[in-house]
Amino acid sequence: MGCLEFFYFCFFGGVYLGLTFLNTLYKSLTEAIESIEHVVDKAKFWDKHRDSGINERQTKVLNTILDKGVENFEGGLSTKKYIKIANTTSATASRDIKSLLLLGCIRQVEGMSGRNVRYEVLV
Numbered sequence: 001m002g003c004l005e006f007f008y009f010c011f012f013g014g015v016y017l018g019l020t021f022l023n024t025l026y027k028s029l030t031e032a033i034e035s036i037e038h039v040v041d042k043a044k045f046w047d048k049h050r051d052s053g054i055n056e057r058q059t060k061v062l063n064t065i066l067d068k069g070v071e072n073f074e075g076g077l078s079t080k081k082y083i084k085i086a087n088t089t090s091a092t093a094s095r096d097i098k099s100l101l102l103l104g105c106i107r108q109v110e111g112m113s114g115r116n117v118r119y120e121v122l123v
Contacts, residue, residue, distance in 0.1 A: 034069070041123045042066040045105075052103045057086040058096050062105065065121050076109055076118030 045066060054062070064085050065073045075081075082093040097119065100106045109118040 038066070038069045041070070045121070045123050049103065049105055052105070054100075054103070054105070055096070057088055057092070058100055058105075061085045061096075062100075062121060066123075070121050070123055073121075076120050077106065078118055 042063075045062070061077070061082055065077060077097075079090065079093050079097060082088075082097060083090060086093065086096070088096070097106070101108070101119070104122060106119040106121050109120055112118045
């Protein structure tokens with residue numbers, strides 16, 4: 001390998017490695033910001049609803065959603081998901097959901113009704 005070839009190899013190889021490093025750094029920083037946003041959203045939510053009288057089941061369900069991030073909780077909250085997360089009955093889940101609606105913690109997703117009703121957490 002000649003001197004000029006070595007120079008090209010070092011220069012362009014360094015540029016490639018530099019770009020790879022910057023892309024990796026950008027991806028890592030983006031993921032870190034998303035994680036921080038989830039934590040901040042959760043803290044704001046609980047600051048707002050600190051004295052709302054939310055019970056343990058409701059807290060467990062809300063924390064499950066907030067920990068994943070509202071946008072990452074696939075399909076929204078349904079009564080069936082509430083029952084599974086809170087390990088409770090259908091009647092209790094319905095009462096808890098109604099209470100969360102009245103407290104302004106969640107809202108019904110528009111266009112959904114009947115068995116397809118979905119709710120989203122209001123952060």
